[in-house]
Amino acid sequence: MKVWAVANQKGGVGKTTTSIALAGLLADAGKRVLIVDLDPHGSMTSYFRHDPDSIEHSTYDLFLHGGQVPEGLPARLLLETGHERLSLLPSSTALATLERQSPGQSGLGLVISKSLAQLWGQFDHAIIDSPPLLGVLMVNALAASQQLVIPVQTEFLAVKGLERMVNTLAMINRSRRQPLAYHIVPTLFDRRTQASLSTLRLLQSNYPEHLWQAYVPIDTRLRDASRAGVTPSRHDANSRGVIAYRALLKHLLMQQTAAQVA
Template identity: 50%
Template structure:
């Protein structure tokens, strides 16, 4: 199973859209895909119409029980999506308490990695949607991942969030002796605006070799797809945004 983490220490840059879009396309290609929500806001969970507060088991239980959950219990906690081969491990607001209640517990940073190892044979891909803050949830998602995707809205303030994200990965690389394979994904690109053009040029100049050479354009179909609680590949398969994510996926698979 390949494990990708979608992360940035700024909200509203397209993390959940990227997770859902790539996961949906992979599933439509016949891959077995698991999307994991590690954000207390549960945007990924609600995207698919899952009311996580009514669930008996969620990603919170995986952290609360540590590595005690067996593979069958983990699989029972997953929710199917409307796309064949695409499942969701939902989040609840309770995971917002993890840093306070369990953050100092030994081994907490590797819970997700060890959990995913138990269901490795059931999926081809796992994609983790991260919260925009550094804590035990982001640490787990980064520790488990083989590739980090960093969506960056093509505007000035989002570049500041990218700076914070890069410093976080540098710190974790030092502490874990792990080199992250990461790709910066320019999102919400609007070629009509100077702000997008300048931000994109800055990304290419400052992070040469780590920026996907394409862009994810502004596409109102994404908003419509989330309203319909469907992955973009299902709701608007011929939209320009979906074509862009297909190009991104092709790029990532060549480098994987």
Template identity: 60%
Template sequence: MRVWSIANQKGGVGKTTSVVALGGLLAQQGYRVLLVDLDPHGSLTSYFKLDPDRVEHGMYQLFFENRCRNHDYIEQVIRPTSMNNAHLLPASTALATLERQVSGQEGMGLVLSRTLAQVWDDYDFALLDTPPILGVLMVNALAACQRLVIPTQTEHLALKGLERMVHTLQMVMRSQRRELPYLIVPTLFDRRTSASITTLREMRKLYSDCLSPETIPVDTRLRDASQQGVFPHQLDPDSRGVRAYRHLLNLLESEVAKVG
């Protein structure tokens, strides 16, 4: 299984959209895909028309009673999506209380890794949608993944969130004593605005060695897909947004091929 985290310590930058778009395109290629919602806001869960306030069995429950080692329980938690080979591990709003409940307990940073180990042969890819704050859920995502994708809105305030995210990543890599490849992806790009152009230019100056050459444009078809609860390529395979995510996926797959 390949595990990719989609993360940024700022909200509203396109994390959930990126998880869904990339996951859908992978599933279209025939891969078995697991989408994991680690955000207490439950945006990924809501995308597929589940109510995070009503999810009784999801990511939250895996942190207790050693359920993360129970394959049968995990299979019951995983839900279908609009594609047969793409599934969802949903979130509930109860995740917002997790930090306080597990504080000081050992092994809480590896719950997701243990969960994925139970279904390792069932999926080819797992894509993780993370919360915009550093805590036990973000630590779980970074510990479990082999690659990090950092969507960053092309507007000035998003640069501070990007700076925090890169700093967090460097701290985690030092503590885990391993390298975690990452790619910064400019999102919500609007070439008609000077703010987008200026911010993209700044990103290229500061992060040239880890910045995707592909920008994800503002595209209302991505929002339309969300409203219908389907993967973007199912709604409009030739939309600007889907084409951009297809190029991004090709880039990520080519990088995986280089490192084996």
């Protein structure tokens, strides 16, 4: 199973949309895909018409066993998404309490890794939607992943958030046996605005080795897909946003293959 995390320490950059768009395209291609919602806001869970405020069981349950994951628990938490090859490990607002609980517990940083190990044979890909906060949930997402996707809205404040994310990744990589590869993805790009154009140039100048050399444009069809509760590619396979995400997916798959060969 290939495991990717989608993360940024700034919200509102297209993180959940990126996770769902990539997952939907993989599922359309016949892959068995798991999406993992680790954000207490539960945007991914809400996208597929599950309520993170009232859901009975969620990824929060995985963290209630002292760093261990009871056999069979992850499989019992899986929910349907309406796409026959796409399954969801949902979030709940209870996840927000983990940061207060975690200082008194050890071993919580590998809970998601242990959970995915139980599901390894059931899925070809897993994509983890991480919260915009450095804490036990983001640490879990990064520890479990083989590649990191960092969506960055093409505006100045998002670039400042990217700097924090890259610093966090450098810290995390010091404790990993193999550094986590990361790919910066410009999102919400609007070529009509000077802010988008100048931010894209700044990203190209400052992060040439890790920047995907294209961008995801502003596309109302992505918002329409969210409103309909279906993956963007099933809502409109030829929209500008889906075409961009299809190119991004091809790039990520090629990068992972190259890394494995190396």
